[in-house]
Amino acid sequence: MVVAPGRRDHRCIADQIKSDSTQWDRTPPGAPNRPAGPSDGSADKPSLGGRPPAGPPSGPPWTMPRPAPRRAPRHGTWNVDAPGPWRGPPFARRRHHQRGLLYRSRDDRIIAGIAGGIAARAVSDRRGITLALALVPALILVLLLASELHAGFLTSLGLPLVVSASGLVLIYRNAEDDERTWLNGAVEALFQLGAAPRRPRRAFFTRVGASLLLLGLGLFVFADGGRAHSAFRPLAGTLLVMAATVVLLGPWWMRLARDLVSERQARIRAEERADIAARVHDSVLQTLAMIQRSADHPQEVAKLARAQERELRSWLFEGQAPGSFGAEGPATLAAGVQQIEREVEAAHGIAVDAVTVGDSPLDDELRELLAAGREATVNAAKWSGAPSVSIYVEVEPKRVSMFVRDRGAGFDPEAIAEDRKGIAESIHGRMQRHGGTALIRSVPGRGTEVELSVPRRSGRG
Amino acid sequence: MSPGTRPRVFLVDDHHLFRAGVRSELGDAVEVVGEADEVPAAIELIAERLPDVVLLDVHLPGGGGKAVIEAIRPIHPGVRFLALSVSDAPEDVIAVIMAGARGYVTKTISGPELVDAVLRVASGDAVFSPRLAGFVLDAFASMPAGTELPGSLDPELDHLSPREREVLRLIARGYTYKEIARELTISVKTVESHVSAVLRKLQLSTRHQLTKWATDRRLI
Numbered sequence: 001m002v003v004a005p006g007r008r009d010h011r012c013i014a015d016q017i018k019s020d021s022t023q024w025d026r027t028p029p030g031a032p033n034r035p036a037g038p039s040d041g042s043a044d045k046p047s048l049g050g051r052p053p054a055g056p057p058s059g060p061p062w063t064m065p066r067p068a069p070r071r072a073p074r075h076g077t078w079n080v081d082a083p084g085p086w087r088g089p090p091f092a093r094r095r096h097h098q099r100g101l102l103y104r105s106r107d108d109r110i111i112a113g114i115a116g117g118i119a120a121r122a123v124s125d126r127r128g129i130t131l132a133l134a135l136v137p138a139l140i141l142v143l144l145l146a147s148e149l150h151a152g153f154l155t156s157l158g159l160p161l162v163v164s165a166s167g168l169v170l171i172y173r174n175a176e177d178d179e180r181t182w183l184n185g186a187v188e189a190l191f192q193l194g195a196a197p198r199r200p201r202r203a204f205f206t207r208v209g210a211s212l213l214l215l216g217l218g219l220f221v222f223a224d225g226g227r228a229h230s231a232f233r234p235l236a237g238t239l240l241v242m243a244a245t246v247v248l249l250g251p252w253w254m255r256l257a258r259d260l261v262s263e264r265q266a267r268i269r270a271e272e273r274a275d276i277a278a279r280v281h282d283s284v285l286q287t288l289a290m291i292q293r294s295a296d297h298p299q300e301v302a303k304l305a306r307a308q309e310r311e312l313r314s315w316l317f318e319g320q321a322p323g324s325f326g327a328e329g330p331a332t333l334a335a336g337v338q339q340i341e342r343e344v345e346a347a348h349g350i351a352v353d354a355v356t357v358g359d360s361p362l363d364d365e366l367r368e369l370l371a372a373g374r375e376a377t378v379n380a381a382k383w384s385g386a387p388s389v390s391i392y393v394e395v396e397p398k399r400v401s402m403f404v405r406d407r408g409a410g411f412d413p414e415a416i417a418e419d420r421k422g423i424a425e426s427i428h429g430r431m432q433r434h435g436g437t438a439l440i441r442s443v444p445g446r447g448t449e450v451e452l453s454v455p456r457r458s459g460r461g
Numbered sequence: 462m463s464p465g466t467r468p469r470v471f472l473v474d475d476h477h478l479f480r481a482g483v484r485s486e487l488g489d490a491v492e493v494v495g496e497a498d499e500v501p502a503a504i505e506l507i508a509e510r511l512p513d514v515v516l517l518d519v520h521l522p523g524g525g526g527k528a529v530i531e532a533i534r535p536i537h538p539g540v541r542f543l544a545l546s547v548s549d550a551p552e553d554v555i556a557v558i559m560a561g562a563r564g565y566v567t568k569t570i571s572g573p574e575l576v577d578a579v580l581r582v583a584s585g586d587a588v589f590s591p592r593l594a595g596f597v598l599d600a601f602a603s604m605p606a607g608t609e610l611p612g613s614l615d616p617e618l619d620h621l622s623p624r625e626r627e628v629l630r631l632i633a634r635g636y637t638y639k640e641i642a643r644e645l646t647i648s649v650k651t652v653e654s655h656v657s658a659v660l661r662k663l664q665l666s667t668r669h670q671l672t673k674w675a676t677d678r679r680l681i
Contacts, residue, residue, distance in 0.1 A: 306569075317550075351569060355595035355633045358602060387571070390591060390635025394598070403634045449634070 128173040132166030207247055214244035283311055299349065307346035314338055333400065334359040336370040337393050340377055344389070348381035351388040358395030365454045368434045369402055372427045376404040376450040384408025384448060399455050407447040427452070468583035471512035472496045473503040473529060474545070475521055479568070483516065483545075486572035491579055500524045504532045511537060513583045517562065519546035519553050530560040543582045545570075551596045558663055564588025586653045587660040594632035597659060601626075621659065628655045 175183055218240030287308040294300040314335075330336040334356040341352045360366065373391065380389045386408030393402045427450065431438040436454035470491040472480050475498045484493055494510045497503035500523035507515055507529070515533075517526040530542050542562040546553065547569075554565055563582045566575065567590055578588040589597070601621045621629070624645075631641045638656075642649045 353567075353569075353591055353635065355591045357595050357598045357633065392591065392595070392630075392634040394630070394633075405635045407635075 125170065125174050128170045131169055131173075135166045135169075207251075211244040211248035214240050214247060218244060283315075284308065303345070303349040306351065307342060310338070310342045310345065314342070330362065332359050332361055333366055333370070333393060333395065336362060336366070337373075337391060337402075340370065340374045341391065344374070344377050344381050348378070350381040350386075352377065352381075352391060353388060354391040354393070356393045356395075360395050360400065360456070363457065365434045365436070365457065366400060368430055369400060369436065369452055369454050372430045372438065372452050373402045373404055373450075375427055375430075376452070380404060380406040380408065380448065380450075384410070386447065395456075397456070399453055401451065401453040403449060403451050405447065405449040410442045410444045410447050412442070412444055467492045468513040468579060469494045469510075470579060471503075471507055471510065471515045473498075473507075473515060473521065473526070474518040475499065476518075479518075483575070486575055487579065488572075488576075490576045500528050500532075503529050507533055507540060508537065511540060513539075513541065514579050515540060515542045516579070517542050517544050517557070519544050519557050525553075526557050526562070527560045530557065530562060534561045541582050541585070543578060543588060551599075554593060554596060555600070555663075558593070558660070561664065563660065564590075565593045566590045567592060581653075585657075587656045589629070589632050589656055589659075591633045591635055594629045597621075597663060598626065598629050598633060621662070625655050625659050628652055629659060632656075 172180070172183065218237050221237040221240060287304050291301050291304050294304070330339050337354045337356050341354045344350065345352050362370075373393075377389055377391060380386065384406040386406040388406070390405045391402065392405075393400070427440070428438045431452055431454065434454055436452065438453075439451040440448065441451070442448035467489075468491050470487065470493050472483055472493060472495070474480050474483070474496075477498070480496050480498075484496075487493065491514075494512050495506050497506050500521055503515075503517075503521075515529070517529060519526045521529070526542075526544055526546075533540055533542075542557075544554070544557045544562040544565040545568055546557075546565070547567065558565060563585075564578060564587050566578050566588060570578070570590070581588050598621075627645065628641055631644060636644065638649050638652045641652045645652075
């Protein structure tokens with residue numbers, strides 16, 4: 001069984017049925033144990049070495065999930081009442097496995113996902129199980145023949161063969177139509193043995209010939225051992241049989257792996273498209289709707305259009321997605337300045353013209369500089385009465401300066417009003433705490449300029 | 462253009478609405494002698510009407526504003542160009558300045574400021590928007606003083622003087638020429654001559670270096 005690598009967050013489409021007893025059914029064989037329901041420390045622990053964590057006990061071990069070994073947490077106390085994946089009586093799961101209940105991995109169509117979903121359905125497939133059980137007499141026949149012919153290796157091969165066959169029958173019977181199409185495609189590829197369209201015949205015969213040779217050699221070593229030392233006999237035989245398998249099935253496996261990669265790429269592309277659609281909806285379409293509503297207020301329209309233009313521009317040309325402030329935040333000084341520009345324009349309907357010379361990755365000092373600069377910009381937008389605010393930021397080898405200027409009302413810094421003192425204090429205080437300086441120059445009637453500056457710790461980058 | 466008369470202005474922009482808006486904002490301060498919305502028509506009409514100032518969109522179908530400047534300047538050096546753009550891409554701005562525009566302003570400029578810029582260009586001075594001043598500072602900062610550039614005939618051209626740097630910094634901070642003059646206690650005329658000197662350096666400096674800087678700063 002090929003088990004696909006990668007993320008396997010299993011989602012149950014019939015997720016409404018959420019109970020402890022169903023939790024462990026969602027995890028496919030070989031997948032990391034990630035219960036979807038509420039979990040505590042013990043349930044969060046990954047299962048041992050990728051072993052199938054849980055599942056119905058019947059069926060061949062490589063297709064059917066097995067119950068996870070009970071395992072105490074490495075440290076801490078064992079919580080018996082914990083809603084772990086193994087919890088719940090085995091019979092309780094039955095009622096959730098009626099036919100048609102579709103379990104599918106998020107990675108959709110990845111083999112393990114399909115097999116996991118199918119395996120879950122197969123448990124309730126009584127006829128299928130009967131069919132599989134019908135193979136038991138065949139197994140007995142093989143074993144009898146083997147003992148009659150004194151071919152010991154047939155015994156060891158017979159058991160897995162029969163178990164595999166019954167598992168395949170169960171899988172195919174319980175596959176949905178689209179899953180069956182996929183399985184057919186995979187099996188067809190197996191018959192073609194991944195042969196390239198060109199020179200298929202020759203490659204095919206070469207490979208089959210080589211693998212038959214290796215297989216024969218391996219079986220011979222198994223049965224007879226030739227003149228090899230008895231201790232090396234099983235090892236050499238196993239290696240030869242494995243080589244035969246690789247030669248025969250290698251191209252097919254590679255094709256499967258390739259398909260897996262292209263599936264994943266297609267999925268990533270689809271997710272990106274959906275992401276873009278969502279962002280365009282949240283930003284551009286919303287703004288257009290708002291513009292339509294406020295068509296009678298030219299000021300409002302201009303403000304909306306300006307803010308949207310900046311947002312779109314920084315998204316398209318600088319890759320900064322709209323609304324990414326906070327969680328991600330700007331990474332560089334210039335991006336931070338643009339963010340102030342956008343936010344103040346959107347919030348206060350005033351034009352903000354920012355010019356940045358040089359750039360630098362953000363550190364704590366520069367974040368404080370930006371915060372103080374934003375404060376100054378917001379103040380200008382609120383109090384100056386000017387139609388625009390200019391921001392100028394310059395990165396020099398030894399320091400970073402920021403100027404926020406408006407041509408508005410201005411005020412007398414000597415006779416500063418009590419209610420503004422706090423704001424000035426916060427700008428001053430903030431800069432001083434980080435080794436910087438703040439200078440506020442204002443002349444009544446001519447506007448205000450706030451000059452902020454911090455020394456630069458890191459070298460020029 | 463003799464003092465007292467209104468400068469004759471020609472508009473080149475591919476957006477009809479924008480041309481109408483500029484026309485109304487310029488009002489009676491200038492005489493608009495024509496309009497064009499593409500490169501070939503603009504070249505033909507400018508050569509025919511010989512305006513004092515051409516207000517030129519950087520992005521135009523058929524080669525951009527650069528193509529218009531390059532076609533007109535050799536045959537009519539008296540026509541001056543003021544570039545207007547919504548584009549903040551340094552590459553475009555630097556390209557049109559190096560082609561010979563006397564200045565660059567963004568389309569968000571207010572009416573009176575635009576009139577002021579047109580009058581300034583008409584009288585032979587340079588007009589720098591804060592953003593262009595920022596670009597220039599950035600470009601020249603990446604060429605540290607004292608470095609001799611290969612192939613440079615006049616090393617003076619590759620560096621800004623401290624005073625020029627100061628003036629540009631104030632422009633970038635949003636100061637008008639008058640405010641700069643007051644701040645530095647020099648005359649407005651001196652400020653203008655500093656800006657013109659910077660423009661000359663921009664247009665004559667080692668082009669390769671400037672272009673490289675603009676490409677490095679390319680946002681698109």
